[in-house]
Structure formats: structure tokens, C-alpha cells
Amino acid sequence: MDLRHELSIMTLGERLLVSQDSLSSAPRVLDVGTGTGLWAIDIADKCSGGGEVVGIDLSPIQPRWVPPNCHFLVDDAEKTWDDSKKYNLVHIRYMEGAFTDWPWIFEQVMTVLEPGGIIEVHGIDFCPYAQEGEVPEVILTWIAQLYDITKKRGRPIDVIGGYETWMEAAGFVDVEKHEFAQPLGPWAKDKRQKTIGVLNLEATLNGVEAYTLEPFREAGWSLKEATVLIALVRHACQENWYGNQLHTKLVVVTARKPGGAR
Ligand SMILES: C[S@@+](CC[C@H](N)C(=O)[O-])C[C@H]1O[C@@H](n2cnc3c(N)ncnc32)[C@H](O)[C@@H]1O
DSSP, rough: OHHHHHHHHHTSSSOOOGGGGOOOOOOOEEETTTTTTTHHHHHHHTTTTTTTEEEEESSOSSSSSOOOOEEEEEEOSOOOTTTTTOEEEEEEEETTTTOOHHHHHHHHHHHHHHEEEEEEEEEEEEEEEEEESOOOOOHHHHHHHHHHHHHTTTTSSSOOGGHHHHHHHTOOOEEEEEEEEEETTTOOSSSHHHHHHHHHHHHHHHHHHHHHHHHHHHHTTHHHHHHHHHHHHHHHHHSSSHHOEEEEEEEEEEEEOOOOOO
């Protein structure tokens, strides 16, 4: 995940947020499912006026030495949120497959945002696309199985397409989708895009196992079957870079709670 953090920053043009410019110098920020907390720490460092950055996660895997305006809490985002504290921005990144009920999560975000507050959700579109040639069949089959198995287990991974509708249903306005293409592999001519491609390939090779093993085992696949599929998908991601020029997409959806000064 730490690799994905660097990849995100590079993809967004050395930024942590699409709406970074609308943030005050001392915002109150909530990072939901903060993981190792790198994003929360980096945004806290960027807030020259202080403010407060809170990262919540099921697991206490964050570092102890953090900026004074940043802290972490063990909390379950699937339990009703404490709305006694209000935030200017709620950030949710790489949480596809984590939640059973995304529309409810967006309703909870609404309760903790100040009027005019911003939500930013960043996610990976798992299905690669080919600029030239075709996406290898084994990757398409894996994606279809991943979508089906995660949907059946109640924590679907194929949720990015729903974010805009669910945000609007929760009452958000100015809902906007931003898509950032990321080369998969070192095939791009441009130096920066090549680096993004190398990082993306490494993150994807790690991610294939992380996203597949547990759900597929739960769905009745043997360890051997799952391991073989993972190996085939990884191999396909590394094959014929220059021929099919695979991309994946970083998708960011931003929206605003109505009210407040603009
Ligand atoms: C894929 S990681 C994403 C980490 C981080 N957002 C990032 O961008 O690097 C998913 C994280 O969500 C956390 N998580 C999953 N379900 C959660 C829940 N119900 N409440 C809080 N955190 C949760 C996991 O513990 C894990 O650290």
C-alpha cells in the first residue's frame, strides 16, 4: 500500500488531493481506513496553519511519531459514526472491497462534514485496458471472477461506478469524477509515465495476490488453484508490454455537502 501511496502522488501530479487548493491552511480532515497512515501524515505536514487530521482504521498499524496535528484512532467505519465532531474534508482511498453498504457510508460522511465540506474518494479501476492490442484473456477472466466472488461475499470490489449515484442519493452536490490513466509496465516513452508504469506494475503484481487469495479461498478455491491463477495473471501483466500498452485507471470522485461559504 505504501507503494500505491507514492504512485497516487505521482499520478495526481505531486498532489494528495484533487481538491487540494480548496483546503484552508488549518482544516479538520478525516481519513477513513487510513492503513499505515502515510496519506494522513503527509496532508497534516502540508497544513501550514495546523488544523487536525484524524485517521481511523480497524488496525493500529500506524506509526507513533507523527506530526502534532495528526492522530490515529482504532474505529470501525461500518458502525454508526460519531457526528459530534465536524470535518472540512473526508478522504477515503483504496477501500474497494472493504464495505458492505457504500450508500450508508456516504450518508455517514454527510453527518460528519461541515456545510460546504468536501468528500474525496480515490479508487482503482481494476480492469486494465489496452491502448494497442488486447487485454490478455486470463486478466479479463480473473477480473470477472473477482467481481463475482466479492459481490457474493457481500463486500464488492467493483464499486467505483456507483460512487457518483450514491453520493448524490446521500445529498452531496457538485459531484465530479476525475480519471487518471496509469501505464501498467515500463512501456511509456515519457520518463515520468515510465516511472508511473514501473510503480504501477509492482503495486499490481503485489495487489493481485492481496485482493484474490482470501476471497477466492472463502469461495471454495484450493490454495493451489488460487496460486496458479495469481501466477497466470501476474505473468500476463508482465507480458507484451510494448505490444498491448496496458493501462489501469485511478478514479477520484469529489463532491460537496450543500451550504457553507464558497
Ligand atoms: C487497502 S487499505 C487502504 C489504506 C489507505 N486508505 C491508503 O490509501 O493507503 C484498506 C484499509 O482499510 C481498513 N479497513 C477495512 N475495513 C474497515 C472498516 N470497517 N473501518 C475502518 N477501517 C477499515 C483496513 O484495515 C486497511 O488498513
